[in-house]
Amino acid sequence: MTAATSAYAAPSAIRFADDAAAPGSAPAVLGRAAPRLSWQLPPLPGGAPTAHRLRLTHADGRTETRTTASPEQVRAPWPFALLPSRARGTVEVAVQADGRWTPWSDPAPFETTLLHAGDWRARFVSPRTLGAPHGPAPLIGRSFELPAEATRARLHLTSLGIHIARLNGHRVTDEELAPGWTSYRHRLRFRSHDVTAALRPGTNELTALLGNGWYRGKLGGAGERAVYGDRLALLAQLEVECADGSTHVIATDGTWHAHDTGVLADDLYDGQTTDLRRPRGGPGPVDVLDIPPGRLFPADTPPVRPVAHHPAAPPTRTPARALLYDFGANVVGRVRLDVRGEAGREVTVRHAEVLEDGELSTRPLRGAAATDRYILAGGGTETLDSPLTFHGFRYATVEGVAPEDILRAEAVVLSSDLRPTGTFDCSHPGVRTLHENVGRSMRGNFLDIPTDCPQRDERLGWTGDIQIFAPTAAFLADCDAFLASWLRDLAAEQHPDGTVPFAVPDVHRNILPAAAAWGDAVTVVPWTLYERFGDRDTLAELYPAMRRWVDHLDRAAGEDHVWAGRFQFGDWLDPAAPPDEPGAARTDKDLVATAHFARSARILADTARLLGHHEDAARYARLAADVRTAFAETFATPAGRLLSDTPTAYAMALVWDLLPSPRQRATAGDRLADLVRANGFRMATGFVGTPLITDALTEAGHAHLAYRLLLEESCPSWLYPVTMGATTMWERWDSMLPDGSVNPGQMTSFNHYALGAVADWLHRRVAGLAPAAPGYREIDVCPVPGPGLAWARAALDTPYGRAAAGWRVTGDRLVVEVTVPPGAHATVRLPGAAATGGERVGPGEHRFEVPWASGDGRRPASIREAVDDAALWTALGEVLVKEGAVPDLAATFPLAARGFDLPPERLAEVVLPRARRDRVDRLQEALDAVLAGE
Template sequence: MTASVARVERPRFDHREPVGRVLGVGTGTPRLSWRIETDNAQFSQTKAQIEVTTHGSVATYLVEGDQQVLVPWPGEPLLSRQSATVRVRVASEGSWSDFSPAATVETGLLRHSDWTAAFVSPESIAGLDEPAPQVRRTFEIPGEVAHARLYATAHGIFAATVNGREVDETVLAPGWTAYEARLRYHTYDVTSLVQEGMNEIAAVLGNGWYRGYLGYMGGRAIYGDRLAFLGQLEVTTTDGRVHIVNTDSSWSARETVIVADDLYNGQATDLRRAHMAMPDCAVEVLDTDHSVLVAPDGPAMARTGVRPAQRVWTSPCGATLVDFGQNAVGWVRLTARGVGEGTEVVVRHAEVLENDELGTRPLRSAAATDRWVLDGRDSVELEPTLTLHGFRYAQVDGIPDLRAEDIEMVVVGTQLERTGWFDSSHELLNRLHENVVWSTRSNFVDLPTDCPQRDERLGWTGDIQVFGPTAMFLFDLSGLLTNWLADLSAEQLPDGTVPHVIPNCFLDGPRDPDAAAWGDAATIVPWTVYERTGDVALLARQLPSMRAWVDREAHLAGDDLLWTGGFQFGDWLDPTAPPEAPGAGKAAAEVVATAHFARSAWIVSQALAVVGDRAGAARYGDLAENVRRAWVNAYVTPSGRIVSEAQTVYALAIAWDLLSTDIQRAGAGEQLADLVRASGFRIATGFVGTPLICDALTKAGHVDLAHRLLLQTACPSWLYPVSMGATTVWERWDSMLPDGSINPGEMTSFNHYALGAVADWMQRSIAGLAPAAPGYRRVHIAPVPPQALDHASARHLSPYGEISVAWKREAGGITVSVHVPPGVEADIALPDRPLFTVGAGDHSWRSTVAASAPAAPETIRDLIDLEPAWLRVVAATTRGGISPDGEEQVLGWVRDYLDFPASFVMEAIVQQLHPHDRFGPDHPLYREVMAIVEGAAEQRAA
């Protein structure tokens, strides 16, 4: 090959994208990854050359083989503050590509002794209910600036400036971690901000997660009641001297125009204070434990977009309302024109409207309100910086005749790289997938949270456990989750118990009881990250935590290996659970808990095998098998019936291969299918079952039923919220009731990602793009087209490059198109040929889809599965006035007659009617239904 047929992209460092210079990494040996683009289908990397330049010295290193993801650092470890520029070129059978564009990495402060700054806190201001403070210092640089770095963090959140200019675009730094064990610092390149001569460095401090309200129990100042800033500014001048400006007793503090700030309640700003003389006060130097300072593993938070107002109008009560068209996270930026001094402008936020007014009840105690007192300027831009809201709608008071062009939503979140896309011919499915994307953006704000709007916004372990695969397809979350898992390890109790939320903000309360599915995040999340990235080092780092959790489960289960009794969340938010008791689902808690014990033990066994611990892998493998057998013996009949007869327990059994015999597997699959039929193809699963239900149906040979479940629009279903105008995934299947009122339950959010976990199945099954080896080194391409769709596609930007699959219907079959990047192999499964494998390149096949032979349904079950004919039966009975509730009601009537002949369907229905309403074969409705049954073969053929 020649250099022109392969191009190597700019290399990445660990899980950090090479956007400009990657600053402040916390290791001297960052791993390298690179993607290759080529038009040569025969290309295969056989070796690579890595060029590393440090301090003007160039060294090259040869990597034999095809490894291109998370390749170990080839040279000597970098020291603190040291930078290196890296280029990569690759060869296929001896012919080299050109070198990639250069990427530069720079380490942070790698040793605790590198820190000379101390935390400083205002002495006489900045109490809990006092204005936000600014700490600052002037300093002189005696020479031309060549290089300047600021290393900074805070107790609270901070917005730093040098000479009045923001140090970068990030917000709400340093974010939220398990502060007592791990406090992130950030590294800023401030070379362009520092000048020769006199300078000023300053930081405004806000309460944030450290000192603000946190959690639904009303807690405040959980980590401490003192705001503090830690800053170490290091300036190198052109003469080679290094000038260090540390936070110390020479700094001072003063109040700012921000008179109140809180993540839940909002920010209050009095602009008139800018014209007042704010006296300086001293700062106190606090004892500083530099050992807890850590560098970030992933990207920071920032303003990630802007959405203009879609509509401004007056509500029935006379309020000015604004619709931004999308439920999201951030704040409002607006311009006030011609509003007099002393006028208060108030902005309230909500996700939905109720009775044409702002629907604020789901916020619970969170005020979600920003306020400004104006200083009389003709025009002033108003934008908070020390708060965060989840909203689609805003109510604005204090600005008469507000114009749409004067207000916009600023979207705020972690700067995540988008990596996954899905599209189809079904607009409601596309909107569902887009809703999942927006809920992911909204709830990965520095960590994986449950919701972004009410008095909660916590890192619930159960939510990310079930949603991890979907999230990892859509966005590069490897760095964010690497950080969060370090927090999980830090806050896991010595006996292995995992708190329900990470970071754990309930430090002073009773310890959380162990809970299946939630605690299992300790094993499932790192395994998910490994599967999607191939990061063996992360798996090795988390294994002590993973083993501790499984050992805890073994202790709780006891000698019989069945985890029974105690507290459990169960199949949380099963739609059959009452609004006031979301954990009271149909699935038996002990069945769910022991199934998770088996699953986690299996994962630990697999992880130990990956890192080369064969003895440990065997031990936990035996444990997993013993738990599985105990689960089957206790809860499963020989024919495959499972205790509690809930869809979720069958989904767990099938998706996780928990059953022992082919008879059990077949029986469980048929029973799950019947439960789905009997539910009227409406959702009957909660957090635990929802991610697995469609996979289980597919695995059991009932993919058509999975498609009907997915495409249902009646409540509860995935598409019901879409039909109600949702732009994000809801916490409850019926967060909004069909009449437009908000669910009466105390816990109701309109932006929760957990129930959107079905998107992972949509991507893998409907589009047909599934990982088959860690890091997508191998993929499985097997689209299963629903009858209701004409085309579908998925793309994923894997560690090796973009993988895509698209199919479309054509006469008598489908055409499948696939793109495979270098370094990846794809196993292709099409309906008319045996499994085969392809390598890199663009591929296309036409696949014949054989039409089902027309056959009259033998049983009522068969009739239900012939969707067009069955829907005609439902329509006839509804039109005839005997089934006003439609399909769900009719299916409820015939559920006990599924094995009866199809011709018995009307008799089965009549059995359920009031005696005065029963009628015989001569009735017109009876004859109409029987005609539909008799014509079912023709309907099926059509």
């Protein structure tokens, strides 16, 4: 094959699914001997791909070529021999279509890191007399000689605690909070760095500052310390090749030294205290710890890095006269200041997400001090930075220095450095802000693990939160490797009986109960990665853990297949729950648990079928059917009403297909719609129901009500925080009350992505861009326009390339535009189109147009129809308020629900109490004038 024989362009350069480097870095750093390969196709007008050819070029110039008769281009298997540690090379791909080959892609460089425990010569070393839990942060290092210029050098590095490594005084990497947080008892991440440019002939010095981090600092609301151990330690192996042909390995051992530093205290919750006057202390001995390298694993997810810098607005003063900085948005990271002042002056920086009465609101921090302190060295401008901690904040007060002596104030924003992939936009500015807030909350809480919140004494990898949010996350960023790594920790932490911890890594070691929606992360998240990224490998890797979980549920439910009588979180943070009882939801917890049991059993059956476990597939399919039947018999009437007459109950039953008969499903959909109307289109769902309710309404034929929910601005609603100036998603619908005070509950966060799971519906149903086959190889374009939006669009960098879908209403026409990447197809189903099956289209740009009418102009035949017309009902409500029948518009909805089926000409008698029926005629006359359009 030669490029001259091809009429096609070349595929994109290969992406390695196992690349743990930051986005855009080269070469790829691989921790697998058989990496998975993906590429994107050029336009292939001659037909679909039928084969691909891979060319491996080794570091010594040798080449190998393998041809595979497969159109696969996402996570294609490695066809060559297993790679050894420290291998280097490039890989190229060419694709065949219609008998012709494309040119070779650009070569994708890679190198493998240390793949085997036997590759390590380094040992963990820990300060012998320094580095006490409440003492200064220790520095571990040593000097070494190089006889000539370094031509290649790799530093393999990890620690117990977090580390900042320097070579010859320069930071090795801009990675933060390394090595991150994993299930340290089972898995400890190391990362490999190219440090060639930092070395020089002669004397060099390698050091690492160690902080408490997650390993030894506070973890959890109880303030427990040293959950994993009480000694910080470093493991470093520097491998150097020099121009004179010599090689050198500088590895941590008993010859290294420890030193005190000016970091007097450091903690992720409480902050960092630094004395800038204090030089490095004299050398002290280290102990070599007896820690085998078996739990070490190569980095399998991109690092935490600074991803943005937010300058502060000019400072103001709080009522107490503290100097206050506003960074414009609720972010995660730390404040960096450039200041000047005399030696010995102490500067204090305190952080908070929101203000109350003009002061920092610190009560939501609970036990987290979130305070950084600095003692100035004096003598000029000094940069104040605390890289051994992080905070969640929008506001910060600075004490101890005059405003004119602060030369710069900025927020250093931290996040796992994930490649952004998806965008959404629409005509409604509030919804646009809502979507931005979802993305900002994801960025702040995807900090090495998917956390619940970044500011208080918690910041844990709660399984329930990510189970809910994973589909949204998979659209917004390339988080496949990030979540796959976290799932490996989940599998490692799973209890022998199949119980999944509430949070991963597991800091609740003595809490054993299983909980629906939380434990179901073990089935839902791997399946989401398969659906959205085509990640079959993680599904196969997690399959044993998925099976253990469902088997546990099967035992817990017993012969009647109803999971009942056990601890459950339930529909957590139902807005009707009291502030200090977040689990006191209206939906029956046994109903919630059994619904999740059915869902996980079905996912497991589908997974077993996909992976070729045919006996398991049959067994779990029967189990899923039995649980579905038990759910319907236990919690539903034959007509379709549910024991828990709540939106969450109906949403689960509809979206997860838990009601066998069409009659039941129709009744459930209509009842859900009436509950939404009766509540005035305000939210009545917690963690469990919120991700499902808009889909349930849409599938039941009530998409217009889903839009009413989306666009409602009173509390509780998605847009209420937007009206209150929120820049991130809140943990509670009412984290801040309308008067500006913070919710009185002891659990309140202003950066909590779970309720932002509605963004998945915005992508799939509002814009109409949904996966129909793994990795978006098949795309379902079925936009559902609704009242309040004139246009919406979404775009996604899928594994196959850029896909997009969007619509706009132009007069009496609906225009839909679709982009399909090479290698993929889409089925386009248009609202009101006669062909219900849709039209299947191939790669390229497509435009469709159908007639569109925003309303039929018909007078409502029932009070229910009047409620559905937002403008009409507002006008009717204004009459009811003016006439004194109701105190406000919100009060009209539950009253109207008493007569939804009645004609609007009887609205007055429905609303007025019997004692005031003498006013019915006069009130109805005023209402009739509105109905007549007068």
